[in-house]
Amino acid sequence: MNPASAPEARFYQSQGLRLHYSDWGNASAPPLVLVHGGLDHSRSWDEVARALRANFHVIAPDLRGHGDSEWARDSSYSQSDHVYDLTGLIEFAGLDKVAIVGHSMGGMVSMTYAGAFPDRVSRLAILDGVIRFPAQKVKPIEVRIAEWVGDLDKTARRKIHRYASVAEGAERMRARNARLTQDQAMHLATHALKQDADGSYIWKFDPYLRARAPYRLSLEDHQALWSRIACPTLLVSGRDSFLPDPETLGVLQHFRQAELVRIEGAGHWLQHDQPVEVIGLLRTFLEAAAVPPSEAAGAAISGRDAAAS
Numbered sequence: 001m002n003p004a005s006a007p008e009a010r011f012y013q014s015q016g017l018r019l020h021y022s023d024w025g026n027a028s029a030p031p032l033v034l035v036h037g038g039l040d041h042s043r044s045w046d047e048v049a050r051a052l053r054a055n056f057h058v059i060a061p062d063l064r065g066h067g068d069s070e071w072a073r074d075s076s077y078s079q080s081d082h083v084y085d086l087t088g089l090i091e092f093a094g095l096d097k098v099a100i101v102g103h104s105m106g107g108m109v110s111m112t113y114a115g116a117f118p119d120r121v122s123r124l125a126i127l128d129g130v131i132r133f134p135a136q137k138v139k140p141i142e143v144r145i146a147e148w149v150g151d152l153d154k155t156a157r158r159k160i161h162r163y164a165s166v167a168e169g170a171e172r173m174r175a176r177n178a179r180l181t182q183d184q185a186m187h188l189a190t191h192a193l194k195q196d197a198d199g200s201y202i203w204k205f206d207p208y209l210r211a212r213a214p215y216r217l218s219l220e221d222h223q224a225l226w227s228r229i230a231c232p233t234l235l236v237s238g239r240d241s242f243l244p245d246p247e248t249l250g251v252l253q254h255f256r257q258a259e260l261v262r263i264e265g266a267g268h269w270l271q272h273d274q275p276v277e278v279i280g281l282l283r284t285f286l287e288a289a290a291v292p293p294s295e296a297a298g299a300a301i302s303g304r305d306a307a308a309s
Contacts, residue, residue: 005050007060009068012092014085020068021089024049024058030122031095032056032286035086037104037129039205041067043191048101048271051279055287056099061089063106065206067191072206076148076213082109083116090120099123099286103271105131112217114233115225123286125234127278128241128268132222133249144214151211158207162200169193169201179266179273188272226254233258234285238266238273239305262305 007022022042032052034045042060049058062069063082072081086109090098099122102110107129114121139147163169169192170185180188193201217225233255235246239262246252247260261281266273 007046007049007058010059012089014064014088015081017064017070017072017085019062019064019070019085019089021059021061021093022049023093024053024060026053026057029055029057031093031098032058033086033090033095033098033100034058034060035100035102035106035110036060036063036066037106039066039203039209040103040106041191041204043067044103044188045271046187047275048279048282052283052286055283057095059089059093059095061086063109065209067204071208076152076211077206077209078213079105079109079112079216083112086110086113087117096120097122099125101125101127101282101286102129103127104129104268108132108222111229112222112225114231115228118228118230121229121231123231123234124229125236125282125285127236127270128238128243130235130237130246130251131243132219133244133246133251134219134223134254135249136219138219141214144212148211148214152208155207155211160202160207162196162198162202163193164200166190166193166201169203177267177269177272179269184272223254226251227256229255231257232285232288234281235260236270236278236281237262238268238270239264240267241270242268260304264305 007024009020010023011018011020034049036042036044042062045060049060052058064085065071065077097120100110100114107126108131110124111126114124166189170189173185173189174180192204194204196202235258237246252258252260263270263274263277271278
């Protein structure tokens with residue numbers, strides 16, 4: 001990447017942690033926050049950010065425990081913690097009425113923020129990020145606690161996976177997502193790995209992110225938050241994603257004004273699988289005029305395929 005087109009690295013404090021975010025400049029433009037998914041990093045958004053930076057002030061955080069942000073100390077990683085950090089970032093950066101795009105776990109964080117603070121979000125786009133579904137069975141609390149304890153113990157015993165080079169880590173990424181090009185994988189791996197004292201490369205994310213905190217929001221909490229989101233909302237799913245179809249499982253009925261678009265030839269990492277199509281979709285959605293409140297109240301909820309739009 002041309003250094004001139006790279007973002008500026010910035011930092012802020014949240015609960016005693018030094019957290020990083022990538023700032024793409026253009027501070028006088030409308031603010032746009034890009035929130036990555038679990039075990040990912042802010043530079044995963046580079047292709048999207050470069051395409052949108054001309055019309056938006058784009059910032060992309062590394063959530064705690066990810067990328068160049070510090071790892072949490074003596075605590076699990078809960079969605080509420082990530083929402084708190086996102087709240088602090090938006091306040092620290094002096095942003096007002098932000099548009100947000102979230103992927104995967106970052107989508108859940110983004111929807112929770114938009115539901116808790118509906119007056120602070122202008123537009124919301126969620127890329128394959130609806131992970132909780134109506135009628136989804138939730139394990140009893142004693143089971144969740146037991147699994148959490150077991151996950152923490154397993155993580156403590158887990159051997160750190162080391163790579164001889166960034167290229168080897170990139171191949172690991174391509175093994176998980178065959179749609180990645182070699183250039184995409186190298187870019188992602190370059191920002192996902194760090195060199196250890198012995199010269200090997202290890203992932204930047206905290207291994208304890210794999211242990212799911214037992215004290216998480218209930219499905220009813222999520223649905224209540226979704227119903228409070230006041231801005232136009234775009235749900236985007238990959239046709240070949242491992243996640244179920246949101247419309248089939250009744251997700252859309254919990255939003256005031258939401259549209260679902262499915263991307264053909266894309267799995268869970270749809271912004272990497274079909275970047276041109278996803279960027280075009282986001283540009284159209286984010287740059288559209290806000291829906292007047294009188295129209296928003298009666299807005300139709302729909303689902304469509306990107307290929308037919």
